[in-house]
Amino acid sequence: MKRVLIFGLLLFLTSSSALFAQQRWSAGPRLGVNVSSLYGKSSYYNAKAGLVAGAFVSYSAINHFGISADVLYSQRGGKYDNAADRSSHIQHLNYLEIPVVARYYLNLSGNFRPNFFIGPSLGILLNSKRTESIYQGREFPDSNTDDEFEPVDLGATGGFQANFKVKNTQRFLIDARYTLGLTNVRVNSSPWLGNSTFSFTLGYSFGVGRRY
Structure with a gap:
């Protein structure tokens, strides 16, 4: 009986170690689509799609918390x-975006x-x-607008991720997030x-480093 109990304890500890072992890094x-717009008190902007x-x-860590950074x-x-002014255009703003977020995992381990x-x-x-420009009914050629917009934009982001185990150290990720700009992107304040x-993205995660 004593041997059976010892064997059962060893089996439990071994299986638990395999179950909770994971790579911390x-x-x-990541690849997906943005649905973006520009907001403000007198904004006439609607949403456009982008990459x-x-x-x-x-x-x-081996608990509910984590942190991640993207480039x-x-x-x-x-x-x-602006229908009243018979004016319209598409404004393209392309950024190098670096979000750093804290994550709360709903479970400690598992396939999901x-x-x-x-x-x-x-x-x-x-x-x-700026493309497809029309001002008061008159068409204008595409133009570079770098001097009209600030070089840096600060914002806050948040969302939800579905994280699925594919292989032992690999996971498939589905992200949905919203990012709100907190600073004026125009050089002119008015x-x-x-x-x-x-943002809606698909990602693939590879474990890095030793398992704990």
């Missing part, structure tokens, strides 16, 4: 339409680890362009405009 690519792509690195190419902007996240986001303007972006 992971990294991988978001890049890579991430993540750290998850992304993010196409933002909006579609301007959903989590919520929130944190700051830094946007560095790479280039900007009218005030800020970025407003919904």
Whole structure:
């Protein structure tokens, strides 16, 4: 009986170790779509779609908490339409986006680890362009608008991630997030405009380093 109890205890400890063993660091690519606009008191901007792509690195301790950072190419902007003035255009704002978020995992381990996240986001303007421009009914050629927009955009981001185990140290990720710009993106303070972006991405995570 004593031997059976010892064997059962050893079996339990071995299986528990395998169950909860995980790599704290992971990294991988991320690809998806932005649905963005520019908001403000007198904004006539509607949503436009754009690409978001890049890579991430993540750290998850053996508890409910983790942290991750992304480096992304993010196409933002909006579609301007002022019917009363017979004016419209598409404003393209392309950023190097660096969000750093804290994550809360709903479970400690397993094949499915959903989590919520929130944190700051830094946007560095790479280039900007105005296309399909019409002003008071008159068409204008495409133009570079880098001098009209601030080089840095500060914002806050938050959302939800579905995290599925694919292989022993690999996971498939589905992210939905909203990023709100907190600073005026225009060099001219009037009218005030800020970025407003919904992002939907797919990612693939590879475990890095030793297992704990």
